Amino acid sequence: MSQSITPTQLEPSLSPDKAIKSQIEPSNNELGNLIQETLALTKRLFIQLQRRPSTLVAGIIQPFMWLVLFGALFYNAPGGLFGEDLNYAKFLAPGIIVFTAFSGALNAGLPVMFDREFGFLNRLLVAPLASRYSIVAASTIYIITLSLIQTAVIVVASAFLGAGWPSLAGLSAITLIVFLIVLGVTALSLGLAFALPGHIELIAVIFVTNLPLLFASTALAPLSFMTKWLQIVASLNPLTYAIEPIRYLYLNSQWGLGSPVLESPWGTISFSGVLLILLAFDGLVLLTIQPLLRRRFA
Template structure:
């Protein structure tokens, strides 16, 4: 005889609820809803996106003008500074945006909205983190598209379709890792003042200790070592290689570090490893926060 589903039959009611539940679908729905909330906030305060687009354009224009009369061959044979600088601006813009990813979460903490989410019947509280990462990822791709387009008009050229897809992959790996670290700071630090201080301390030093503005050969030996350890350099140099070489492969040498040559595939491997390390490092903190 078949079992009747009724309010007085707990086992049947539980089976029906289990059959109707869809953890993956619920997680996706929650993530989309939380991501939409962040874009609604952006729509109400569009100055954030506008500033994020104007700043890299100013870098391109001002630094491009500053070095337009640089000696021939300073940045390489038959390379103008717009071609050299474009990769650095793309990476630094994505890095800066990802480094700020923890600020919305920190403000949610301070205003009490995060506590409401933590007590809400979410299928997974990790949707809070994934939504923040998705939001920053979209903004980074928008900024990257604007920079690539502006750079093309300024004489930097335009990589082919596969090259553009590879730039998107490099940007994704960098943003994923830095966003993870920023969200970790947001859950670990006591308030937004401390988080902003950390962002200021990290931001510009990592820029100047990379190959964004000058080649390794232009730096003193100690700074060459620092720049060769900087993850930003492993994102900048492959993108720069794509701009300067129509033919490339995973074995192409993109950077000559003090300890040896770094290939295209090796640089992407470093970025993937950095992303995995960053995400693994924040797991204990997230589990403690979401427990």
């Protein structure tokens, strides 16, 4: 009479080391899969850019035209109008740098929206991804990289147009500031891409908010030139908190975290203060879009 052998009798017992290893490996594999998915999706976006480079070219040509045209418009402005020993090219360059990064980040939701409409996003959502947040991470990395490339081009172009060069430490600080403003605006645009019904509505939001936010900031004129109500609006605009520290870096080779960079209606704000405000803006946007992304990814 043969004895029946249960499956558990055939399984070898795991040693304590192997048991611990089996518990650790899944988490490491999940992290590796997340990185791999994010890199693959980011590569896809850059392949699209390589095939259609008009987005990058237009994103460089437009701010360059702003630099040339506005520089020519205020070429004969009275000396000292924008400050002592300050030409308009040097005043305008920080505003164009931030506006270029802002415009690119505001368009970040369009590729995701087109993926939604063409059905590619649905394929990603039903795929066995380690995390669906890799879709958002890939778009964020892509937009930040484009914004930094455009920023570098505008910094070089503005130097040839008379704005000069910030110090090496100043260039590093500009990179950090551009990163912070692009991160928040990109997250906001991606949230809109999941919230709005189609690309027509998203494009409408972009057109409605783009230029008003530019003119309601200190990109083209200082706060002292504005009426009282516009000064308050500009002081609530996150673009102002990215423009003013960059402008300070252009005008001052010696600077620190305690340097006063903005005279707002409610007081003087230091360099570290504007960085904290930009961080708070990023955190607020990320917390706001989290419930929306969870519902869309569910």
